[in-house]
Every structure is written in C-alpha cells, then in structure tokens.
Amino acid sequence: GAGVSQTPSNKVTEKGKYVELRCDPISGHTALYWYRQSLGQGPEFLIYFQGTGAADDSGLPNDRFFAVRPEGSVSTLKIQRTERGDSAVYLCASSGDRGNGYTFGSGTRLTVV
Amino acid sequence: GEDVEQSLFLSVREGDSSVINCTYTDSSSTYLYWYKQEPGAGLQLLTYIFSNMDMKQDQRLTVLLNKKDKHLSLRIADTQTGDSAIYFCAATDSNYQLIWGAGTKLIIKP
Numbered sequence: 001g002a003g004v005s006q007t008p009s010n011k012v013t014e015k016g017k018y019v020e021l022r023c024d025p026i027s028g029h030t031a032l033y034w035y036r037q038s039l040g041q042g043p044e045f046l047i048y049f050q051g052t053g054a055a056d057d058s059g060l061p062n063d064r065f066f067a068v069r070p071e072g073s074v075s076t077l078k079i080q081r082t083e084r085g086d087s088a089v090y091l092c093a094s095s096g097d098r099g100n101g102y103t104f105g106s107g108t109r110l111t112v113v
Numbered sequence: 114g115e116d117v118e119q120s121l122f123l124s125v126r127e128g129d130s131s132v133i134n135c136t137y138t139d140s141s142s143t144y145l146y147w148y149k150q151e152p153g154a155g156l157q158l159l160t161y162i163f164s165n166m167d168m169k170q171d172q173r174l175t176v177l178l179n180k181k182d183k184h185l186s187l188r189i190a191d192t193q194t195g196d197s198a199i200y201f202c203a204a205t206d207s208n209y210q211l212i213w214g215a216g217t218k219l220i221i222k223p
Contacts, residue, residue, distance in 0.1 A: 042117075042201055042213035043156070056210065091155065101146055102211065106155040 002026075004105035006092050012111045013082055021077040021108045025094030032075050033102060034067055035091040043091055049075060082112045115139040115206045119214035126222045131189040133217045135202030140183060142204040146211070147176065147187045151198045159187070159200075189219075197221050 005024040013019050025032050030051055035043035045059040049069045060066070064082075069075040079086055089109050093102035116138045125131045137145070146161040162169045162176045162185070169176045175188040185204075189196055199216040206212050 040215075042203075042215045043211075045210060048210065056208065093156075101144075101158040101161050103158065104148075104156040 004092055004094050004103050006090075006105035006108050008108055009106060010109045010111075012113060015082060015084060015112055017082055019079050019082060019110065021079075021090050021092075021110070023075045023077070023092030023094075023105060025073060025075070025092070026096070026103055027073075029094035029096045029103075030072070031095040031102075032069060033093045033095070034075070034077050035093065037089045037091055037107070046077070046090075079110075082110075084112045086110060087112045115142065115204055115212040117202055117204050117212050117214040119200075119202050119217045121215065122218050122220065124220040124222060125192050127192060127194060129192055131187075131192045131196065131219055133187045133189075133200050133202075133219065135185040135187075135214055137183050137185065137202075137204040137212075139204065139206060139212075140180070141207055142183075143209070144205045145176075145178060145185050146203040147174075147185075148201040148203060149198045150201065150216070156201065192219075192221055194221050194223075 007022045032049040034046040037043045047067045048056040052072045064080045067077045089107040091107045093104045095102045119135045143164050147159045148156045149159050150156050160171050162178050173190040177186045199218050201216045202214040203211040
C-alpha cells in the first residue's frame with residue numbers, strides 16, 4: 001500500500017484479556033518495527049523483523065508480548081493477559097533501506113481498563 | 114549504548130526562526146533523523162542527515178551536524194502555527210536501530 005496501515009486505530013480492553021494489533025507495511029519493505037509510545041515520551045523499541053524472522057526482540061517487556069510476521073509482510077503484535085500498564089500507543093514502522101528512515105503508521109491506541 | 118537528549122519545550126513567536134537542539138552519545142551513529150508528531154497523529158519523517166555531512170537544507174528546514182560535539186540541530190525558518198508539534202531527534206546505533214530523544218514540544222506564540 002501507499003503507507004503503513006495499522007488496525008484498529010483504537011482498542012479498549014479489560015485487564016486480563018488478550019489483544020492483537022495489526023500492521024500492514026509499505027509493499028516491498030523488508031524491515032518492520034514495533035514501538036510503544038507513552039504520553040510525553042519518545043518511542044520505545046519493542047521488536048524488529050527482517051523478512052519473516054525477528055532480528056531483534058530485545059525490547060519486548062516480558063513474555064506476555066509476542067509478534068509474528070509469517071509471510072514477511074503483515075505483522076501482528078499479540079499481548080496476553082493485558083495489564084493497565086500496557087496502555088500506550090503502539091506504533092509500527094517499515095523501512096526499505098537503511099538510512100532512508102522509517103515510515104510510521106498512525107498507531108493503535110490501546111487502553112486497558 | 115546510545116543516548117539521545119533534547120530539551121522538552123521551545124516557545125517562539127510566529128514568523129521567527131525555531132532552533133531545536135539534540136545531543137547524542139554514540140560517535141559511530143551513521144544517520145540522524147528529525148521526526149514531527151502532531152497531536153493524535155503518527156510520526157512523520159521530516160529530514161535526515163548522514164554523518165559525513167555538516168548541513169542539509171530543505172525549504173524552510175536546515176539541519177546542522179557538529180560531529181565532534183555530537184550535536185544536531187533543526188532550524189525552522191519563518192515558523193508558522195502549523196509547525197506546532199513535538200519534534201523527535203533519533204540516531205542510529207551500531208545495529209542501525211533508531212534511538213530516540215524524548216521530543217521537544219514547539220509552542221508558537223502569535
């Protein structure tokens with residue numbers, strides 16, 4: 001597609017529930033990144049995919065967080081047993097070439113109540 | 114590891130120039146970026162500079178890089194109300210991952 005698409009744009013869930021956040025990157029971009037942004041802060045790195053594989057998942061806060069990219073395009077970030085502290089905007093970005101910067105989606109605002 | 118720092122706020126009058134500053138710690142950073150984030154919106158890449166450059170100009174935007182001091186600045190000429198946003202500085206680490214500053218909120222006074 002023309003840009004990075006993230007769905008849903010907003011998600012409200014109850015504490016303890018499971019959520020999935022979807023990212024559809026720019027067609028042909030091999031690198032895909034997930035970030036989390038809390039109010040008043042810069043993006044916090046979660047995970048980076050190069051193709052289908054997770055090249056760096058060191059930013060995932062704990063084992064409740066998991067992400068997949070089975071066919072090297074669309075990625076899903078999965079959060080189990082959500083906690084109120086998981087509330088944030090989850091940003092996805094894709095990149096076709098090092099140095100050209102990342103193109104970000106508009107994010108999914110997750111609120112855990 | 115890399116650390117990127119920016120001041121949290123900058124207030125300027127409409128029509129004046131805005132200069133947003135950023136410092137980073139990793140001298141091997143290859144690319145340095147400026148992103149803009151408007152309220153409720155995603156991050157928009159404004160411009161970037163390669164580490165072997167001192168300056169890059171793009172219309173109203175001028176990026177200056179002092180590699181010796183590890184200091185990056187973004188100058189916005191003739192600041193307009195539409196420039197109100199948070200501006201993030203980011204630098205690549207040795208794995209080409211982006212390390213982000215906390216963002217500078219640009220406030221425009223009429």
